[in-house]
Amino acid sequence: MNAHATEEITSAVHAAVQAAVWAPSVHNTQPWSFVVDGEEIALRADSDRGLRTGDIMGRERLVSCGAALMNIRLVLRGLGHEARVRVLPDPDRPALLATVRLGESAEADEHTRTLCARIEHRRTHRAGFTETPVPDQLVDELVQQAAAEGARLTPVRSEAAVRALAALTEAAQEVQSQDRLFTLEVLRWARPPGSTRAEGVPAEAYPREPRRTRPHFAQRDYAHGHSWGGESDRSAATSTGLVAVLTTLSDSREDWITAGQALQRILLHADAHGVRAAFHTQPLEMFHLREFMRQELLSGEYPQMIMRLGFTPDEGRSVRRPIAEVLEERGTT
Numbered sequence: 001m002n003a004h005a006t007e008e009i010t011s012a013v014h015a016a017v018q019a020a021v022w023a024p025s026v027h028n029t030q031p032w033s034f035v036v037d038g039e040e041i042a043l044r045a046d047s048d049r050g051l052r053t054g055d056i057m058g059r060e061r062l063v064s065c066g067a068a069l070m071n072i073r074l075v076l077r078g079l080g081h082e083a084r085v086r087v088l089p090d091p092d093r094p095a096l097l098a099t100v101r102l103g104e105s106a107e108a109d110e111h112t113r114t115l116c117a118r119i120e121h122r123r124t125h126r127a128g129f130t131e132t133p134v135p136d137q138l139v140d141e142l143v144q145q146a147a148a149e150g151a152r153l154t155p156v157r158s159e160a161a162v163r164a165l166a167a168l169t170e171a172a173q174e175v176q177s178q179d180r181l182f183t184l185e186v187l188r189w190a191r192p193p194g195s196t197r198a199e200g201v202p203a204e205a206y207p208r209e210p211r212r213t214r215p216h217f218a219q220r221d222y223a224h225g226h227s228w229g230g231e232s233d234r235s236a237a238t239s240t241g242l243v244a245v246l247t248t249l250s251d252s253r254e255d256w257i258t259a260g261q262a263l264q265r266i267l268l269h270a271d272a273h274g275v276r277a278a279f280h281t282q283p284l285e286m287f288h289l290r291e292f293m294r295q296e297l298l299s300g301e302y303p304q305m306i307m308r309l310g311f312t313p314d315e316g317r318s319v320r321r322p323i324a325e326v327l328e329e330r331g332t333t
C-alpha cells in the first residue's frame, strides 16, 4: 500500500473514533474504549464505567456502545469506505463488542453525509417541547431508520398509552429517589456547576426549574436538592412532544447493540430535521416495570428506550473525555 493510501486510512479511522465518542450514553458514562490496529477498530465496553445499581445486566451500557458503533460506521461510509462490521466477534472476549474493518472504497450517499454532519451537534433535551408537532412524514422516516437496523420504533399515538408510560416513569423515578444506592449512582454521574470533569451530566444540560409537561414525564434528579441547572427553561415549552418506544424482538447482548445503532440513526435523522429527543429510561431499569411494559403495552417486544421527540429552541450542552483517554493504538498498516 502506498504512503498516501496509508495516510488516508489512518485519518479515516481516527475520524471515526473521534466521532464515536459523541454518541449518547447513559448518564454520560461514556462506557467504551477503542483499539485501532491498522485498518481495524475494535470497540470495547468499559465495565468500570457501568452502573452497578441501575444497569446490572449492562443493557444500557451496550445500547450506548451500539450508538458509538453507528457513528463509526457512518463516518467511515461518509469518507468513502465500506465498513465491515462484526458484532461480538469472539465469545471468549465478552468486552469486545465489535470490530470494524475498512472495506472497498464506496461513494458516500447524501443521507450518510447528512447524518455524519449531525454527530457532534445532536444533544439530549431535558424539558418540554414547543407545540409544533413532529411531521408525520418525519415520524415515518424515523420508523424506517429503526427498521433498517433491525429494531422497531413505535410512535405512541394513544393518549391513554402515553399517560400509562408517563405514570410508569413517575413511579420508577419515585422509587429510585427513595433508594440510597440509586441516588448515589445518579449523583456519581451528576456534574456540578464549574466542574471540569469530562464525563457525567453537566448542570448546564438541564433547566434549573423545569416546567412540567402534560402529561409529565419525570426527569432524573441530577441536581439532588441543589439549585443546579441552566439559567432557565428558555423555551418555557410544556408539550410532551411525540412519545416513542424503541423495541427489539429478543433481548440478547446483540439486541442491545442493535438497539443502540438504531437509536443513534433515529437521533441523527431527527436532528437533521431540527427535532431533538429526551429520554426517560427509569422504568427500564426496574425489572418488573420493564416486564409490565413489554407484556401490557408492547405486544411482548423488549423496550430498549423510551423517548420524547420534538422541537425546542434550547441548544443543550454536554462534555466528552479526550480521545487519548479512550483510544489505544497498536501497530501500523
Ligand SMILES: Cc1cc2nc3c(=O)[nH]c(=O)nc-3n(C[C@H](O)[C@H](O)[C@H](O)COP(=O)(O)O)c2cc1C
Binding pocket: 022, 023, 024, 025, 026, 027, 028, 029, 060, 061, 063, 064, 067, 122, 123, 124, 125, 126, 200, 201, 220, 279, 280, 281, 282, 316, 317, 318, 319
Ligand atoms: C441508554 C441510555 C439511557 C439514557 N437515559 C437517560 C435518562 O433516563 N434521562 C436523561 O435525561 N438522559 C438519558 N440519557 C441521555 C444521556 O444522559 C446523554 O446521552 C449523555 O448525558 C450525553 O449527553 P448528550 O446526549 O447531550 O451528548 C440516556 C442515554 C442512553 C444512551
